[in-house]
Structure formats: C-alpha cells, structure tokens
Amino acid sequence: MRQAGRSLPEYRNLRTASESILDVLRRPEVAAEITLQPVRRYGVDAAILYSDIVAPLAAIGFGVEIHAGIGPVIAEPFARAADLDRIRPLEPDVDSPWVAETVHILTSELSVPLIGFGGAPFTLASYLVEGGPSRTYARTKALMWAEPQLWGSLLERLADLTAASLRAQVSAGASAVQLFDSWVGALSPDDYRRFVLPATRRVFSSIDDLGVPRIHFGVTTGELLDQMAAAGAEVIGVDWRVPLDAAVARIAAAGGAAGGTSTVVQGNLDPALCLAPWPAVAAGARAVLEAGKAARAHVFNLGHGVLPETDPSVLQRLVALVHGEEVDGVLAADPGADLTAGPRR
Amino acid sequence: MRQAGRSLPEYRNLRTASESILDVLRRPEVAAEITLQPVRRYGVDAAILYSDIVAPLAAIGFGVEIHAGIGPVIAEPFARAADLDRIRPLEPDVDSPWVAETVHILTSELSVPLIGFGGAPFTLASYLVEGGPSRTYARTKALMWAEPQLWGSLLERLADLTAASLRAQVSAGASAVQLFDSWVGALSPDDYRRFVLPATRRVFSSIDDLGVPRIHFGVTTGELLDQMAAAGAEVIGVDWRVPLDAAVARIAAAGGAAGGTSTVVQGNLDPALCLAPWPAVAAGARAVLEAGKAARAHVFNLGHGVLPETDPSVLQRLVALVHGEEVDGVLAADPGADLTAGPRR
Numbered sequence: 132m133r134q135a136g137r138s139l140p141e142y143r144n145l146r147t148a149s150e151s152i153l154d155v156l157r158r159p160e161v162a163a164e165i166t167l168q169p170v171r172r173y174g175v176d177a178a179i180l181y182s183d184i185v186a187p188l189a190a191i192g193f194g195v196e197i198h199a200g201i202g203p204v205i206a207e208p209f210a211r212a213a214d215l216d217r218i219r220p221l222e223p224d225v226d227s228p229w230v231a232e233t234v235h236i237l238t239s240e241l242s243v244p245l246i247g248f249g250g251a252p253f254t255l256a257s258y259l260v261e262g263g264p265s266r267t268y269a270r271t272k273a274l275m276w277a278e279p280q281l282w283g284s285l286l287e288r289l290a291d292l293t294a295a296s297l298r299a300q301v302s303a304g305a306s307a308v309q310l311f312d313s314w315v316g317a318l319s320p321d322d323y324r325r326f327v328l329p330a331t332r333r334v335f336s337s338i339d340d341l342g343v344p345r346i347h348f349g350v351t352t353g354e355l356l357d358q359m360a361a362a363g364a365e366v367i368g369v370d371w372r373v374p375l376d377a378a379v380a381r382i383a384a385a386g387g388a389a390g391g392t393s394t395v396v397q398g399n400l401d402p403a404l405c406l407a408p409w410p411a412v413a414a415g416a417r418a419v420l421e422a423g424k425a426a427r428a429h430v431f432n433l434g435h436g437v438l439p440e441t442d443p444s445v446l447q448r449l450v451a452l453v454h455g456e457e458v459d460g461v462l463a464a465d466p467g468a469d470l471t472a473g474p475r476r
Numbered sequence: 477m478r479q480a481g482r483s484l485p486e487y488r489n490l491r492t493a494s495e496s497i498l499d500v501l502r503r504p505e506v507a508a509e510i511t512l513q514p515v516r517r518y519g520v521d522a523a524i525l526y527s528d529i530v531a532p533l534a535a536i537g538f539g540v541e542i543h544a545g546i547g548p549v550i551a552e553p554f555a556r557a558a559d560l561d562r563i564r565p566l567e568p569d570v571d572s573p574w575v576a577e578t579v580h581i582l583t584s585e586l587s588v589p590l591i592g593f594g595g596a597p598f599t600l601a602s603y604l605v606e607g608g609p610s611r612t613y614a615r616t617k618a619l620m621w622a623e624p625q626l627w628g629s630l631l632e633r634l635a636d637l638t639a640a641s642l643r644a645q646v647s648a649g650a651s652a653v654q655l656f657d658s659w660v661g662a663l664s665p666d667d668y669r670r671f672v673l674p675a676t677r678r679v680f681s682s683i684d685d686l687g688v689p690r691i692h693f694g695v696t697t698g699e700l701l702d703q704m705a706a707a708g709a710e711v712i713g714v715d716w717r718v719p720l721d722a723a724v725a726r727i728a729a730a731g732g733a734a735g736g737t738s739t740v741v742q743g744n745l746d747p748a749l750c751l752a753p754w755p756a757v758a759a760g761a762r763a764v765l766e767a768g769k770a771a772r773a774h775v776f777n778l779g780h781g782v783l784p785e786t787d788p789s790v791l792q793r794l795v796a797l798v799h800g801e802e803v804d805g806v807l808a809a810d811p812g813a814d815l816t817a818g819p820r821r
Contacts, residue, residue: 272752273752374699404621407621
C-alpha cells in the first residue's frame with residue numbers, strides 16, 4: 132500500500148513540516164525507518180521503498196523541489212531541445228548513494244521482500260514540462276504533438292534515468308520493482324501507443340536481465356491496460372475503476388495483437404473505501420478478492436495511494452481480512468486488538 | 477463544445493474579474509450573448525446554454541458561490557439528514573426566472589438548436605459534501621457508504637432539482653438537454669450501480685414526456701458507459717480516453733444485461749489536442765470521425781470542455797473540418813479566413 136505512511140502517527144512524528152521528502156531520502160536511517168513503519172504496523176507481505184518519483188531528477192540536479200500540499204515544483208520547466216542536456220545520465224553511486232544505503236538497511240531488517248520504486252517516463256515528463264502537478268497535462272501533450280522528436284528524446288532520457296535508478300535498487304537488494312506511470316491515463320490509447328509505449332518498453336527491457344518481478348501501475352488506465360501488459364512487466368496494477376476480472380479479460384482479449392501475456396494483476400480497492408464503516412470495507416475487499424480470481428495471480432492492494440485521513444486500524448483489519456485471519460471474530464469484538472503481532476509477521 | 481467561450485476574447489471582454497458567473501446568469505441579455513458567441517464565431521450546429529451546474533442550488537438558496545480559479549465553494553457543506561431540508565424543490569418561475577428569459581432570447585436569435593444544461597446528482601452531491609472541488613471525492617464516498625439511506629435521499633432531491641431545471645429550460649424552448657455527471661468516473665461500476673444509477677434514471681424518466689433528445693456525459697467513465705447508456709439518455713458522451721468504436725462495442729455488449737440500447741455517441745477529441753499544430757488536430761479529428769462510424773449516429777465534440785488557452789482559430793478550422801469544408805485548401809492557404817460565414821451558417 133503505497134503512501135501508507137501518510138496515515139501513521141509514527142510517520143508524522145518523524146517528519147517535520149519544514150523538511151522536504153528529498154532531504155529525508157538522503158538520510159538512510161530515517162528513510163529506512165519510514166519504509167518499515169507500515170510493514171511493522173500492518174503486517175503486509177512486502178515493503179515498498181520510501182521515495183518520490185522525482186528523486187532521480189533531483190539527484191542529477193535538474194532543479195526540482197517538493198512543496199508540501201502541492202507536490203513537485205520545477206522552477207525552470209523543460210521547454211526546448213537545449214533542456215535535454217539537463218537530464219544527464221544517473222550515476223547512482225555518485226549522485227544518490229543514500230538509496231543503496233537505505234536498501235541495505237532494509238534488506239537486513241525486513242522479513243518480507245522490498246519493492247523498488249521508479250517513475251515512468253510519461254509521468255516524469257509531465258512534471259518537467261508542466262513545472263508541477265497538472266489537471267489537464269495540456270503543455271505536456273502540446274509538446275508531445277508539436278515536437279514528437281524532442282518528446283521521444285526526452286522520454287528516452289527519462290527511461291534511462293529510471294532504469295538506472297531501478298537497477299541500483301535491485302543491485303542493492305530490492306526483490307522486485309514497481310514503475311509508476313501515475314498520470315498516463317490522461318492519454319488516449321493511440322497517443323499512448325505512439326508517444327509512451329516505446330519508452331516504457333525501454334525501461335523494462337533495460338532491467339530484463341535482473342530477473343526480478345516488475346509491476347506497472349497508473350490511474351484511469353482502463354483503456355491502456357492491454358498495452359501496459361505488453362510493455363514488459365509481469366504484474367499490472369489496476370485502479371478501482373476497472374473490476375479485476377474485466378481488466379484480466381481486456382488484457383487477454385488484446386493478447387494476440389498487443390503481445391500481452393501478463394494476467395497477474397495488482398489492486399484494486401478504492402482507497403476512499405477505507406474511510407467507510409468496516410462492513411463496507413470488508414464487503415469491498417471481498418469483492419476485490421473474488422474478482423481477482425480471474426487472474427493467473429492477484430496481488431491485493433489499494434487501487435491508488437492511501438489517503439492521509441485513513442484510520443490505521445482500518446488498514447490493519449483490511450490486511451488481516453486479506454490474510455484470512457479471523458477478522459470478524461477477533462477484531463469486531465476487540466477493535467483495539469494488536470494485529471501487528473498476528474501470525475503473518 | 478462546452479466552455480468554448482473561455483477561449484474567446486469577446487467572452488473575456490464581457491466578463492469582469494469581480495463578477496461571479498452566478499450573477500451573470502441573472503442577466504438574460506448577457507447570458508444569451510455569451511451562449512451565442514461561440515455559435516457565431518465557430519458555426520457549430522447547436523448552442524449549449526451558458527450556465528453552471530450549481531446554478532439551481534444557488535437558486536434555491538443553498539449557499540454556494542463560485543470563486544475564480546477554484547470553482548463552486550460551499551460555506552456549509554452537506555453533512556447530515558437535517559441538511560436535506562436545505563434542498564427544497566426548485567420553482568423555476570420564482571427561483572430563477574432569468575433562465576427562461578435567457579432561453580427565450582436565444583430561441584429567437586438562434587438558427588441552430590439550443591441544448592439545455594443540467595448537473596447530475598452525483599456530481600452535484602460531490603460539491604455539496606466536499607464543499608468544493610476535490611481530487612479524491614473521499615468525503616462524498618464516505619457519506620455514500622456510511623449512510624446509504626441519507627445518500628439516497630440526497631440524490632433523489634438533487635435529481636428532482638435538476639429535472640425541474642431541465643424541464644423549465646425545455647418548456648422555454650430548449651430542443652435537447654445534456655446532463656453532466658462530470659466527476660462520476662471516480663466511482664467503480666458496482667458503486668455506480670448501487671449509489672448513482674437510480675437517481676440518474678430518475679432525472680431522465682422525469683423528463684421522458686418532454687420528448688427531447690437527452691445527452692449524458694462524464695469524464696473517466698469508460699467502465700460506466702454501459703450503465704449510463706441504460707439510464708435513459710439517447711446520446712452518450714464519451715471522453716477522449718475511450719475510442720468511440722470501443723465505447724459503442726462496450727455499450728452494445730452490455731445491452732442485454734444493462735438494458736442499454738443507446739449507441740448514439742458524442743465526442744471525443746482530446747481538448748488538449750487543440751493546442752497542437754494543425755496537422756495533429758486534423759489527424760485527431762479524422763480519427764474521431766472514423767471511430768464514430770461504429771455508432772448508429774455520432775455527434776462530434778471535444779471529449780471535455782475547451783481549455784481556456786485554446787486559440788479560437790483552431791476551433792474554427794476544426795468545425796470546418798468536421799463540416800467537410802475545404803479546410804486544407806481554404807484555410808491552410810489563408811489562416812485568417814472567416815469561416816463563420818461558411819456554408820453551414
């Protein structure tokens with residue numbers, strides 16, 4: 132559950148308002164602790180490295196800051212060919228040695244696998260071009276259509292940046308990777324095919340030799356799932372808008388044309404459902420588990436990041452439910468029961 | 477093309493920064509002029525009434541303002557059963573007589589049909605519950621799951637409010653209506669079925685006797701199109717994420733189960749594409765026209781509102797292209813040519 136930390140008091144205690152996540156990432160002990168917190172609290176089956184998708188861009192000195200309540204902010208957005216030189220190759224050992232140090236700490240502490248974390252080329256490009264978060268991605272798309280060659284070069288550099296970052300995480304000990312193309316669902320299938328798929332394939336093929344499972348995720352990607360499945364990942368993350376059985380069917384139907392074979396899915400409980408009364412959460416989780424049976428394998432997860440206002444005890448019960456523990460028996464009777472000491476940890 | 481006015485200098489000249497759209501709507505001459513501007517400039521085949529989906533809520537005194545750059549803001553959001561009384565029935569003649577006056581002016585001025593404008597229950601409820609725009613609709617969904625009965629009553633009242641507003645617009649002379657459920661794509665298909673479809677059906681069945689074509693639109697609704705098609709509208713608006721032929725196939729495939737028979741679609745050029753160089757716009761428009769052939773009938777449109785930064789001359793050429801005028805011949809040679817005097821007006 133990405134961003135699970137945001138709901139945890141122990142996370143908020145560690146973070147100060149004035150400190151950027153990019154600064155926190157440079158302190159391996161703290162970054163490792165934040166990665167561990169949700170694992171410790173919830174007993175989930177894997178950890179995901181605490182990071183931010185723009186971290187590699189910050190590491191090569193592109194000039195990106197993260198402002199609280201806004202997100203990444205780029206003072207001088209990407210606008211022309213000359214800006215390509217600002218995206219130099221990442222040398223993980225030199226540019227961001229703290230990442231490997233964090234992974235080292237984690238692999239020695241964790242009893243579950245660690246998932247590495249990377250931003251996909253389109254979503255990274257959207258921040259670079261817009262200068263920050265966007266609702267329409269209008270500038271990004273305009274650049275893509277107006278200057279397809281420049282766009283292609285930009286995405287190629289970003290693909291290499293992310294591949295280098297993921298490679299370093301795996302070399303340091305991560306057992307899997309997840310590539311977040313959070314905002315690519317803003318594109319039509321045709322535009323995805325022409326302007327994004329080649330770069331996404333480039334990321335995955337660059338790390339093919341590592342032999343670790345690769346997860347690929349974005350939001351509002353219902354019409355892109357077949358292409359995403361054909362891009363190289365073993366696992367396709369699905370947001371809550373698409374029932375998992377429909378996602379599996381759509382990927383399978385396109386299998387021949389798109390070359391997609393991945394029918395392992397990850398997802399997809401609506402994160403907002405975790406704000407509802409427990410019976411609604413439980414019913415939703417059971418429906419997700421049921422729909423997930425259509426897949427060759429199913430990694431239960433939320434359909435997007437944890438909402439900050441989520442009550443940690445709900446996530447705790449959710450994990451227990453997915454693990455098949457006696458949720459309704461044990462926890463309904465004792466909402467304060469400490470499931471972190473449960474059988475799966 | 478909804479919100480086409482935002483791109484027009486003549487619109488910006490009419491609007492002052494200090495004046496809310498809700499105030500403008502009370503001045504029929506001005507509201508009619510704004511409705512007419514894009515028709516005059518672009519030569520489109522229909523006008524859509526200048527309005528805002530929260531206008532009926534303002535008319536009954538719910539306490540809603542529209543803040544520039546933000547959108548609707550509600551000082552006292554909907555939170556509990558007692559708030560239901562704040563949504564009293566709309567009496568159009570008393571509460572918002574200016575709407576009928578605006579429609580009267582328009583029907584005497586226009587040589588193309590006028591489309592009435594209404595907000596769908598879910599999207600209206602999201603503003604009422606969140607107190608303004610939202611990225612996650614977390615409060616709205618939490619209320620929906622936590623208090624399904626209260627939610628049902630809320631949506632029923634909002635359905636009646638919108639139906640009354642649409643009925644008044646048609647009585648005054650509108651030839652069709654469009655129901656905007658802009659944000660309902662935030663829901664999963666199961667939640668749509670349980671928590672939204674009944675209220676949407678209620679809106680459409682309430683105005684069934686009027687005998688006018690009904691259009692139903694939302695964003696990121698790829699997984700909801702079959703249910704939306706079964707809710708009663710003759711025309712289903714589709715955003716640019718779903719190719720029109722895929723939308724038609726999806727609606728048809730579900731036809732038996734969901735009872736959907738509507739395969740008339742509206743859409744769906746990516747509004748951001750209008751910021752691209754003309755050849756890209758033209759190629760995109762031709763692809764939309766081609767995909768639209770899968771439908772029984774196709775109303776060409778953008779897949780969402782016009783972006784404010786759009787160059788009006790691009791929309792002009794786009795309309796000409798759709799009308800089959802000699803775009804590349806005439807306009808490529810003379811980008812300043814005044815197509816508003818073209819054969820279709």
